[in-house]
Amino acid sequence: MAMETTSALIFTPKGIYCPSGDFYIDPWHPVERALITHGHADHARFGHRSYLSTDIAAPVIKHRLGDIVIETVPYGTKVKIGSATVSFHPAGHVPGSAQIRVEVGGEVWVVSGDYKTENDGLSDAFEPVKCHNFITECTFGLPAFRWQKQGIVFDAINAWWQENARNGRVSVLGAYGLGKAQRLLCGLDLSIGPVLTHGAVEGTNRVMRAQGIALPPTRLVTQDTDKKAQAGAIVIAPPSAIDSAWARGFRDLSTAFVSGWMGLRGVRRRRAGDRGFVMSDHADWEGLNQAILETGAENIYVTHGYTDIFSKWLIENGYHAKVIPTQFWEDIEEEGDEA
Ligand SMILES: [Zn+2]
Numbered sequence: 001m002a003m004e005t006t007s008a009l010i011f012t013p014k015g016i017y018c019p020s021g022d023f024y025i026d027p028w029h030p031v032e033r034a035l036i037t038h039g040h041a042d043h044a045r046f047g048h049r050s051y052l053s054t055d056i057a058a059p060v061i062k063h064r065l066g067d068i069v070i071e072t073v074p075y076g077t078k079v080k081i082g083s084a085t086v087s088f089h090p091a092g093h094v095p096g097s098a099q100i101r102v103e104v105g106g107e108v109w110v111v112s113g114d115y116k117t118e119n120d121g122l123s124d125a126f127e128p129v130k131c132h133n134f135i136t137e138c139t140f141g142l143p144a145f146r147w148q149k150q151g152i153v154f155d156a157i158n159a160w161w162q163e164n165a166r167n168g169r170v171s172v173l174g175a176y177g178l179g180k181a182q183r184l185l186c187g188l189d190l191s192i193g194p195v196l197t198h199g200a201v202e203g204t205n206r207v208m209r210a211q212g213i214a215l216p217p218t219r220l221v222t223q224d225t226d227k228k229a230q231a232g233a234i235v236i237a238p239p240s241a242i243d244s245a246w247a248r249g250f251r252d253l254s255t256a257f258v259s260g261w262m263g264l265r266g267v268r269r270r271r272a273g274d275r276g277f278v279m280s281d282h283a284d285w286e287g288l289n290q291a292i293l294e295t296g297a298e299n300i301y302v303t304h305g306y307t308d309i310f311s312k313w314l315i316e317n318g319y320h321a322k323v324i325p326t327q328f329w330e331d332i333e334e335e336g337d338e339a
Pocket residue numbers: 038040093114337339
């Protein structure tokens with residue numbers, strides 16, 4: 001196999017490293033220079049001396065990490081770092097999310113970060129980038145994961161909300177606070193009722209509005225909110241808040257989760273919500289395969305998810321495929337990065 005002969009990027013205990021540019025991509029441990037694909041906690045971590053992200057991703061990264069040194073670059077602009085040429089390309093995952101292209105001496109690598117191939121209308125649409133070596137996530141790398149078009153899911157969510165409103169109930173929708181929550185906001189039928197938000201969601205909304213991302217009007221739930229007088233409203237909250245005293249303060253309420261994991265048999269029953277809607281900010285089985293094909297890459301490195309099964313599948317289909325261990329996979333599920 002030809003995959004070990006060059007080393008524009010290498011895999012180290014701190015994460016993916018570029019020796020020619022002396023930088024890491026989404027490193028797990030503190031480093032001098034970190035290139036960050038997007039703001040989710042398993043990618044943008046504390047403690048690096050300097051950060052580089054897209055201009056669109058930076059405000060949320062700063063909001064989450066506080067006082068950091070961060071430089072930004074627009075999508076598609078080539079930056080020279082040492083002898084490496086680097087550019088960020090839309091990953092379609094959340095606003096500002098990027099795949100990072102690294103070129104050294106004619107050898108091109110792309111680190112996908114998290115991505116989805118369906119255009120959500122909020123994030124810049126996923127852009128296939130040609131490369132020799134593609135490092136892909138495979139969070140949903142099983143054939144069982146096939147997403148419906150988001151319009152169909154939004155119709156189902158709005159129908160659920162409408163039905164609850166008709167019955168004088170509050171709808172409480174659990175969705176990851178960065179990305180998924182804003183995507184949902186943009187798909188809600190605002191003629192049904194008011195939209196309320198949990199603080200964890202509204203904090204991100206504020207950051208995005210301040211940078212010019214258009215989101216529909218929302219009302220933050222505070223201590224002064226009369227939770228017993230919100231019949232007909234929908235409340236967007238992080239998944240962890242669904243089965244909490246905070247949520248139960250609303251009367252009467254119906255709860256639901258929005259997640260790709262809702263597509264997995266058994267998960268709906270284990271979760272506390274009354275309903276589950278299957279929508280993810282990651283590529284499904286088709287999306288992963290399509291994205292990999294479009295890179296034209298011969299060497300595929302898989303990380304984040306069903307890596308063993310997915311790499312076997314790729315090898316059966318003629319790729320050179322290898323698994324990269326992801327140190328924080330356990331955390332990811334807990335945090336619901338699925339987004
Ligand atoms: Zn993510």
